[in-house]
Amino acid sequence: MSQCIYEFGPKKTDGDSSQKDLLGGKGANLAEMAKLGLPVPPGFTISTECCNDYFELGGNLPDILDAQIFAAMANVESQMGMGFGDFENPLLVSCRSGARSSMPGMMETILNVGLCSTTIPGLIKKTGNEWFVYDAYRRLIMMYSDVVMEKAEELKPKDGMGIRLSLEMMMNNLKNDKGYANDTDISIEDMKNLCERFKKKISEDLGLDFPDDPREQLMGSIGAVFKSWNGRRAVAYRRIEHIPNSWGTAVNVQSMVFGNMGDTSATGVAFTRDPATGQNSFYGEWLVNAQGEDVVAGIRTPNPLNLDTKNSQNGHLSSLEEMMPELYTQLFDIRNLLEDHYQDMQDIEFTIQEGRLYMLQCRIGKRTATAALNMAMDMLDEGRIDEKTMLCRLEPKILDDLLHPIVDPEAEKHAAVVAEGLPAGPGGAYGQIVFTSEDAVRWAKADKKVILVREETNPEDIEGMRAAIAVLTARGGMTSHAALVARGWGKCCIVGAGVLKINLETKELRVGTRVFKEGDLFTLNGTKGTVYEGQLKMKDATENPKFKRFMEIADSHRTLRVRANADTPEDAKIAREFGAEGVGLFRTEHMFYGTDSDRPLFLLRKMILSKTVAERKEALAELFPFVKEEIGKTLAIMDGMPVTMRLLDPPLHEFVPQLVENQQEIADALRIDLEEVIKRSEQLKESNPMMGHRGVRLGITYPEIIEMQVLSIFEAAAELIQAGKTPQPEIMVPVTCNEKELDFARKIVDRCYEQTLEKYGLESIGYMYGTMIEIPRAALIAEKMAEHAQFFSFGTNDLTQMTFGFSRDDVGALMNDYLDNGILVADPFETLDQEAVGSLITTAVDGGRRARPDIKLGICGEHGGDPASVEFCHRAGLTYVSCSPYRVPIARLAAAQAAIKFN
């Protein structure tokens, strides 16, 4: 086995911030800070490789680890001048998880490891603070029994109380019995007694004694942290964030420093710039006489770090700047040092122990989309970073938030305010309120927009927060769990709205005398922190000039073109506004997805249920003007830009009328009886419609359908040309698997082209002819396809479907089993499977270019707006990606980042 242990501290540091894969983010940055000479309590990191070994050994630490740990511990002891397990001057340590990518609150932490009957007296003697020592002991027992003893042994009864809750109840009962308002009011004797009763309860409930040996505590803690990598919450989080199971977590063992040793001790969390707005000011929260978790847990409203951090919620509380100005200055200098060093906004944790500052963590800080944009542009202008770095500072997906709707300010003026809280997540949202994570998931599945309202959130709420359109909590600050998670996801969120009183039993929410029930509508302004009653009008985010400049810089770096999928003139307009350089997919069938009373749908049904060519041609002739008009409008809006028109794609039975009155209507129109309509409808049913009679296959059977559509395109284009415009239609044949299909349709296209030229007296109409590549066979024989097609557009939805043999319509439940079991890392319908689907695309790109070096290559379908897939398309050498209009900016940025990364 290679090196397992990487030390850090004032005297010796093995790692640095480049080693996140091996040391996790926390460990790597602790090492980096130590190297920078910052006051980091010494400790060591056990590598992520060790975590994988742990699981391979069936949940056991490698044998040789013991010796390495205690060698490293000896170095820590010597730096601290203390001894782990020493009776006189005992060293306590923390054990914290730390993965490559931050997973806030998803894994375990154990503090105060090393406290036991033999070390307690020494620590009391040394600190002169018996209460503090027993409080620390109490905390260790609670954490250790929960995390190491119970979870390790899987003893937690499924429906009963866990050990943690049992111990918390014992402590609450004590406080109630004795009339203690706060933990700090508990007497030393009571605290000592509590510790003893805790240990007794643990032995009874778990059948195991709480270990009184520091080494046993340490090894137990390390194993438990590793084990928590595969805890239920952590696995669920990784699924959402597409983090591979194989990464593993590191364990950081670090000398304890205490923010809770009295009024000269404190603990805090800060950001080197404002994570909500991006403003260049030091931003943070802190608590006096507290342990780190107290700030994040959201139980107490924390104090502002400085004047810049004061707001309506915490303005009355003292800042660190005011209370401990020298320490604040030291911290402020560290803030500047870190910004200069990392050239990016850092999220830091610090503890002040009896007037001395320690740095416990530093990492790239999460930020809202607006903050990310503003900070990146500011740092560019400050000369800190260059354009390429600046462009890579924003995850493309985050742009979504910038384009998210906000509450219309006009509507807000007259709206009824329910509560005020902290603006923890961007934008605005309205939805129906629910009070549990489960309800949020259930309602969302029923296609309802819900706002999850919680006292405070914890990691158990992750899935509900994901499902909700917005999150609202009664407690917690800007660095609380809810705020961190919502910000990470760019989700609208308000925290610390203290007036809210939630009753989980009645599913009611009280605000003063008013009562709201589950399902009532609220509107949240997550940028301001205001909760409104009812549903307010929404507005598109006003254009941020920085955003425009940012996108211009992005465009100047990318080589991949970006188009939009737009089925209507309206969509096309939005797409153009968002910077689309054409329409990559105009689905000619879209206009039939209307209501039963729509004329085009009626005519389509008539066509579908025709049996003779004559019946069908009559219906097609009636459809023709509708199709032509819609196509003409879109071509006009996209004037001068290419518009790819896909010929009819879905199986016909999708459009068959289900209601008797609609069936009768068709019967009348076709002059046949109702039974015949029902019979013909039945005949259209297929066992596997996705692989049935659709796309070009319909055109082979009914060439008159292709003819009507192609003629609509040419005539619409001809009329625009006569009006002095420059339409650029591209005719795209879907569901092809054979070059002869393209040849077949081409003959119809040629005929329609000649006919249109003659009708309008034109010399030519500029257009292209091409095909979707969405059937594996088409990709495999792309060289032949390209002899007939001037362009390919990869239909990655269907291509994924056929390549995996996963029916999109059925795969839902199965996909969860696959993700849960780690068989798939991501849903291939969301993120392109580069391995197999990607290899088919590469094969097709190569084949296409061999036959036709100037072939135009694009992608349409969900993946066109997925940044990882855009990167793949760039590398595969495609000409363009096409995605939904709202995702165009994302694709533009992703394309720029891909160009920066790979050019």
Added chain:
Amino acid sequence: MSQCIYEFGPKKTDGDSSQKDLLGGKGANLAEMAKLGLPVPPGFTISTECCNDYFELGGNLPDILDAQIFAAMANVESQMGMGFGDFENPLLVSCRSGARSSMPGMMETILNVGLCSTTIPGLIKKTGNEWFVYDAYRRLIMMYSDVVMEKAEELKPKDGMGIRLSLEMMMNNLKNDKGYANDTDISIEDMKNLCERFKKKISEDLGLDFPDDPREQLMGSIGAVFKSWNGRRAVAYRRIEHIPNSWGTAVNVQSMVFGNMGDTSATGVAFTRDPATGQNSFYGEWLVNAQGEDVVAGIRTPNPLNLDTKNSQNGHLSSLEEMMPELYTQLFDIRNLLEDHYQDMQDIEFTIQEGRLYMLQCRIGKRTATAALNMAMDMLDEGRIDEKTMLCRLEPKILDDLLHPIVDPEAEKHAAVVAEGLPAGPGGAYGQIVFTSEDAVRWAKADKKVILVREETNPEDIEGMRAAIAVLTARGGMTSHAALVARGWGKCCIVGAGVLKINLETKELRVGTRVFKEGDLFTLNGTKGTVYEGQLKMKDATENPKFKRFMEIADSHRTLRVRANADTPEDAKIAREFGAEGVGLFRTEHMFYGTDSDRPLFLLRKMILSKTVAERKEALAELFPFVKEEIGKTLAIMDGMPVTMRLLDPPLHEFVPQLVENQQEIADALRIDLEEVIKRSEQLKESNPMMGHRGVRLGITYPEIIEMQVLSIFEAAAELIQAGKTPQPEIMVPVTCNEKELDFARKIVDRCYEQTLEKYGLESIGYMYGTMIEIPRAALIAEKMAEHAQFFSFGTNDLTQMTFGFSRDDVGALMNDYLDNGILVADPFETLDQEAVGSLITTAVDGGRRARPDIKLGICGEHGGDPASVEFCHRAGLTYVSCSPYRVPIARLAAAQAAIKFN
């Protein structure tokens, strides 16, 4: 343009028999015979390339062809000492089609081209036979008006009569009016009049005059023959025979010789060996004073060629040997020369004009399977051919016929004979009688076994003959259309059963006083020529010792192993008898395809409709003994040979009960109510089940299903080992697309393996673990799959489905459109698509071998028994193919031929 015209004849011959692609079979063999010095009337062949030019020019002959044709014609004229269009000594020619591969009767022929008002007097003067000349003219008018004038102009009214029928009716009316019994009774004057009335009728009906110019007749005929390549019947025939449209036909223009110039003239068809039995004797039929088509048309029962050819039908007629002994000797010498030259049985056509013998055609003769086998083995023993040539003499598919059932001779002894006819197609068959091709197709679609009974068949009957299990005609000889086609397909057939009187209107068949109706059951002994009433017992073809030796020789040449797909112990037994070297596919679900009352199906349903793991495990425990027993029996029968057991494959909803009583039964068993059963059944429905929850995906969701199956396999094997046997189970996981699925299932397999070893106290159980490759993704990532799989079995049915995006269940109608439009040459579910599906297989073979050089590679599915696909598998380097038991000999021979061709 390159050379279009290839001359042949006593003086000059351009081509030879190796040029079938260019000259067609007929043209190439005419050239070869001319080169051999045989008496071939001179002529020339217009190449198949010219046919493609003709279609590319939109149905027009290339301009430069005229000059080439008349240059060649000049050579013919000089050899014949006659002039085409010459008033004194006019040359007449025939225009016949001739494709690369024989398509009997599918394309057009025009005889007597060159007869017109100016040449008739000269020919009368020369022949002194006015009647003969006008009869020839009458025939020319009838053929030309039908083939060239009407079809060329597409003037035939859709539902009305064609010109040919109109003219035939005029001639019949004349015969009736004047009391002429035969054509030959018509007086010269009447014949002359008839010709004039024909020409008038043509002008009236078609609006065109019958051409009186020999050159115009010739060019029209050539174009019409080319055009007939794309006639409806020819296209249908090519589809069935998988002949590409691009091959085209050649046109043979040849000097006419006449078998109908009186009693010293004759025409005949012969085979150099007996095409029914393979016996080494000269076999043929002939007619005195007749044109060639008369022998084949089956209107007259032809005379036997010689003593060897006499049978119960023609024994009373004189043979050529008796009537014209000198000419017979000349023909017999030619027969020997051709056999020595081609070293294979030839099918020849000859004409005797006024005592002089001419050879008009020679080609490899069609033969029954028995004849093919016997001839090949005889020629091997005669030292004419070597083993490799001998093996390649039999199309692998023909072996089917050797293995076809025959009528049980015991049953025949007591059966009621309906009629006797000629034994035109091998084996025996029973079925319901129908009287039209359309009915045969329709009944067959409804899964009925039908016997097509016709007066005589013609090319219009092709599809019905295909659909029927056997064919029975009232007229025609062994070389009639029905006999030729049936023999080509190896279909049971009896021709010339003259006692049958068919009434198409009442759909009745009279035999003497007895009346049979459509749908009545007949049994045919096609090897003997006897028609029985009712359904007789069938028997497997008795073992032919030549067949055994033939297969042994085949096995000694092949390298590819051959296994069988066998789902039951019975199938496994048959497979072993047919020489299978293992079972390549044992579908564990087969035992559930029973009737509603079967216990295993009931238990499977109970399992499927379980909701909780407990319910499911209970049902699985009950299923276990059934599955284990069936597996054990099959392993026992295949002792010492590998048996690939595929884990549960189909979507569960396939097994859901449809009848209320069965649903209630399940409800009772599960102790839930009926509504719940119906609800659970509904939940199992999928939009595209073929890409849904099936195969390994079921096992990921319900690992207990895999466990039950794997445990059944191991326990069955363990018990056989204890009984001293050597089972070789191979566990195969279906529908995989990801290597982690294999890893998931592997863990269950490992656990079951250990558990079984312990239970039975065994050291080891020999087995392999592998996967189907049937999803495109699995093929694309085969290298990874092979890390987990010891073998691959290509499931080409599903792989074809996903690669094409064709749902097997829905593709029927679509496939016809694709074949009709020439978009596909063959149904890819019948013949492996080597281009794309094949390339996925090759990719997977390469990937698999990279990861695991000794990986075992096989194919299961329909294609395993398709000779072309077997050849592909040999070239792709697979270890084995697996096919249905009855196709094992076919696969063995195909594998031998592939080895001969490619090693």
